[in-house]
Structure formats: structure tokens, C-alpha cells
Amino acid sequence: MTLWRIRATVDDRPGYLSVLTASLALRGVNILTVQVQPTEQGAVDDFLVDAPDALDEAELIAAVERGRGRDCWVARSEARGLADQPTRVLGLANRLVRDPDATGEVLRTLLGADSVSWRPASVGVDRGIVGAGMLLADPAGGSFALRRAAPAFTPAEYARAQALAEVAATVARRAAEQVTLVLPDGAEVAVRPACADDLPGVQELHEECSARSRHRRYLGGAATPPPARLRRLLEPSRGLTLIATSTVPSPAGEPVVAMANLLGEGDEAEVALLVRDDWQRRGLGSALLRRLARHAERAGYGALVLHVQAENTPMLRALRRLDRPNVAERDGALLTLTVPLAVAAVAERKGTSLTPGA
Incomplete structure (x- = not known):
């Protein structure tokens, strides 16, 4: 007996699968497994069968067609195919x-x-x-x-x-993103991807930031965003959000001291940071920005985009420390900074070849 895989499409109507299996049985074919996959063209039946050695591919196809199967595909299988x-x-x-x-x-x-x-x-x-x-x-x-x-x-x-x-x-x-960072002043922060459970800590972060810091982050106002928007920022549909927590325990646990967002949009990813005031000017923003840039490169984005107020010196300083070329466009008091990224090495990391184009 020989193992074969057979795939064929039949009309998705009562009794049609039994007609096909009966046709195979008449040729001494033993059906070991079957999967039925609905499609717009009908039910695609995927069989693993044990057939007499005398049967060849053409005879199996003929048996399927006599059983009202169409678009038949047949190939030899191996014993590992027995796993469901x-x-x-x-x-x-x-x-x-x-x-x-x-x-x-x-x-x-x-x-x-x-x-x-x-x-x-x-x-x-x-x-x-x-x-x-x-x-x-x-x-x-x-x-x-x-x-x-x-x-x-x-x-x-x-x-x-x-x-x-x-x-x-x-x-x-x-x-990749669960790390402990040691800042230049010796302070340690734990950095990890955000999740929905971080909402209370991120709300507290916003409340403890000054109105100026919140305005620099969101550009359009200084109020704390509503919970629904914060949830979307914590788990973006494309991209990554990192949070940094102090390793020094407090009565409320490990407080969130910074949030860094990488939000994918087409070939580009927008970056924004919010760092608690007492943790600013300590290298934390620069460290988070570097990690987001590396993640964006691995993910294959072509560029980072940052929308920054011209007077936001801390953010501009963090961008300079990134030590990557960028293009700046100014619209009044708002700067749009684009940082090109290299993606040539990404495919090798993913175990695939890089195919140009879309």
C-alpha cells in the first residue's frame, strides 16, 4: 500500500462527499484523514489515503472524477503526513x-x-x-x-x-524588548512592550507629567487622553509601544515613568515619547528612541517620522543622539522630521529571501 494526498473540489451539497469516498473505496483506497475546507467554488476535500501499490496517479484522478470531484490534485505522501x-x-x-x-x-x-x-x-x-x-x-x-x-x-x-x-x-x-536599561546616572529602568493591563499605570504617568510635557507629546492639547485612546496606543494594530518602569519599588508597585510609541502607517512609522518630568534629561528618551528605531528597521519600515514642536529641545536632542541622517520640514512652530531606515538585512532575520517591490 502507498500513501497519497488527494485534493479535489465537490459541490457543497448533501451526499456529494459520500459519492466521492465511495468511488475511492471501489478501487480499494483507504481514507486515513479528511479535511473539508469551504470555498466560493465548493467544498475542497483534502484526503490522506492508503492506496494499493498497483494504482498510479492517473487512476486515482479517474476515481475522483467518477466520484464527481473536480480540479483534482494528487501527490505521494510520507509517513509524517499521518499527523493530523x-x-x-x-x-x-x-x-x-x-x-x-x-x-x-x-x-x-x-x-x-x-x-x-x-x-x-x-x-x-x-x-x-x-x-x-x-x-x-x-x-x-x-x-x-x-x-x-x-x-x-x-x-x-x-x-x-x-x-x-x-x-x-x-x-x-x-x-526582544524585555530589558533593563542602566542610564548614565546609574538609575535602572525596566523596558518592555506595553499591554492593556498597563492602562492604570499609563494614566498615572500622564497625571504626573506637567501640562507642558503632555502638550509636547500630543501637540494639540495638554489634557490626558481618554482611556479608549490610551488603550489603542498601548496595543497599536501596527507597530509597538514600550513602557519604562522604575526598578525602585513604591507603595503602588513599579511606576511607569515613560511611554514610547511606534505607530505604523504604510512604509513609515510615526514615533512619539512621553517621559515623566523628573526622568527627563537623564538619557531615557534617547534610549527608548534607539530601541524603537531598531525595531522599526527589523520590521521593514522605510523611515521614522517625528512631529516635534520647534521649542521641544529634549526631543530634538534625543534625535541628534540617534546619530542618523534626517530630513526636516517646518510648518510654523511644528517640525516634521523623517529618518530613513535600512531594511536590507531584515529578510535574512526572518528566514526568507528579499523580493523587491510589493
């Missing part, structure tokens, strides 16, 4: 937890793709399935482009692949 799909996906997710930089190889294994490449973030790119290709959003920035000659990708496969890409991005973000 949930077990395989969990195993691949476990690999990403250990090594999030293996995202490209994990996606290739999951989908049996012929090629996987990583592309920098681009404006106006539609993610999804187009012909023999699939374009996935990398939550850290950019996209994964996959190609497979056959069989065609299905929406269920797209959903699984996107979920694994999100696992990798989350693990990478959490692991």
Missing part, C-alpha cells in the same frame, strides 16, 4: 515560540510552498490569495509572499498561515 492538521500546526507554533526568526521556513512547511519571500511594507497592497500566490501581513511590518504551483491555496490555509505569522511577531516582540 491541528497537531502539525501546534508543532510549528511551538517551533516559532523557540525561534520566531524561522517564520519563513515554518510557513513553507505548513503550506508546502514552492517559495516564500519577505517584502517591506507597502501602501495599497491587498493581502490574500491571488492565483498561485498568497500575500500575508507580517504584524511586525511588511508582508510574506508565498507561491505554490499546485494545489491552489484555500482560505482556511490562509487563516492558519496568518495565525502563525502573528504568533511569531508576538513572541519576537516580547522576547
Whole structure:
């Protein structure tokens, strides 16, 4: 007996799957596993079967077509194919937890793709399935482009692949950004990605900042933003928010002393900082800005953008310490500063090749 994978589309109507399985049974084919994936064209049935050695690919296709199957694809399988799909996906997710930089190889294994490449973030790119290709959003920035000659990708496969890409991005973000910084004056702060549970601490940070500091951060006013807006800043849909907490305990725990936001928009990422007044001029803002710049580079953004009041000397000083070229545009009292980033090394970190374009 020989293991085969068979994929075919049947009308999504009662009894049609049983007609197909009966046709295979008449040729002595034993169905080991079956997955049904709904699509607009019908139900895509994915079988792992054990067939008599005498049956070849053409005879299996003929049996499927007699069972009202169409768009049939048949290929030899290996014993590892006996693992069911949930077990395989969990195993691949476990690999990403250990090594999030293996995202490209994990996606290739999951989908049996012929090629996987990583592309920098681009404006106006539609993610999804187009012909023999699939374009996935990398939550850290950019996209994964996959190609497979056959069989065609299905929406269920797209959903699984996107979920694994999100696992990798989350693990990478959490692991890479949990550090303790020692400032030039010897003070220590813990820096980590923000989460929704940080809302009370961030609200307290805003309350303890001066109106001037809040106005410099938000430009349009000095009031503390409403909770709904702060929640969006803590967990942006694209980008990263870091918070810094003092390692010196207080009755309320470890107070939040700074918040740094990296908000993705197309190929660029906007950066903004809020540092508690008594922690300003101690190198904390510069350290947070450097970490956001490195994250943006890894995520494939083409540039950082900062909107800064011309009189905001601390922020301009932190930007100078970043020691990267920038382009400044002035509109009255507001400066817009653009810092180009290099993305050439990003694809290697993600375990893929870099494909130009979108």
C-alpha cells in the first residue's frame, strides 16, 4: 500500500462527499484523514489515503472524477503526513515560540510552498490569495509572499498561515524588548512592550507629567487622553509601544515613568515619547528612541517620522543622539522630521529571501 494526498473540489451539497469516498473505496483506497475546507467554488476535500501499490496517479484522478470531484490534485505522501492538521500546526507554533526568526521556513512547511519571500511594507497592497500566490501581513511590518504551483491555496490555509505569522511577531516582540536599561546616572529602568493591563499605570504617568510635557507629546492639547485612546496606543494594530518602569519599588508597585510609541502607517512609522518630568534629561528618551528605531528597521519600515514642536529641545536632542541622517520640514512652530531606515538585512532575520517591490 502507498500513501497519497488527494485534493479535489465537490459541490457543497448533501451526499456529494459520500459519492466521492465511495468511488475511492471501489478501487480499494483507504481514507486515513479528511479535511473539508469551504470555498466560493465548493467544498475542497483534502484526503490522506492508503492506496494499493498497483494504482498510479492517473487512476486515482479517474476515481475522483467518477466520484464527481473536480480540479483534482494528487501527490505521494510520507509517513509524517499521518499527523493530523491541528497537531502539525501546534508543532510549528511551538517551533516559532523557540525561534520566531524561522517564520519563513515554518510557513513553507505548513503550506508546502514552492517559495516564500519577505517584502517591506507597502501602501495599497491587498493581502490574500491571488492565483498561485498568497500575500500575508507580517504584524511586525511588511508582508510574506508565498507561491505554490499546485494545489491552489484555500482560505482556511490562509487563516492558519496568518495565525502563525502573528504568533511569531508576538513572541519576537516580547522576547526582544524585555530589558533593563542602566542610564548614565546609574538609575535602572525596566523596558518592555506595553499591554492593556498597563492602562492604570499609563494614566498615572500622564497625571504626573506637567501640562507642558503632555502638550509636547500630543501637540494639540495638554489634557490626558481618554482611556479608549490610551488603550489603542498601548496595543497599536501596527507597530509597538514600550513602557519604562522604575526598578525602585513604591507603595503602588513599579511606576511607569515613560511611554514610547511606534505607530505604523504604510512604509513609515510615526514615533512619539512621553517621559515623566523628573526622568527627563537623564538619557531615557534617547534610549527608548534607539530601541524603537531598531525595531522599526527589523520590521521593514522605510523611515521614522517625528512631529516635534520647534521649542521641544529634549526631543530634538534625543534625535541628534540617534546619530542618523534626517530630513526636516517646518510648518510654523511644528517640525516634521523623517529618518530613513535600512531594511536590507531584515529578510535574512526572518528566514526568507528579499523580493523587491510589493
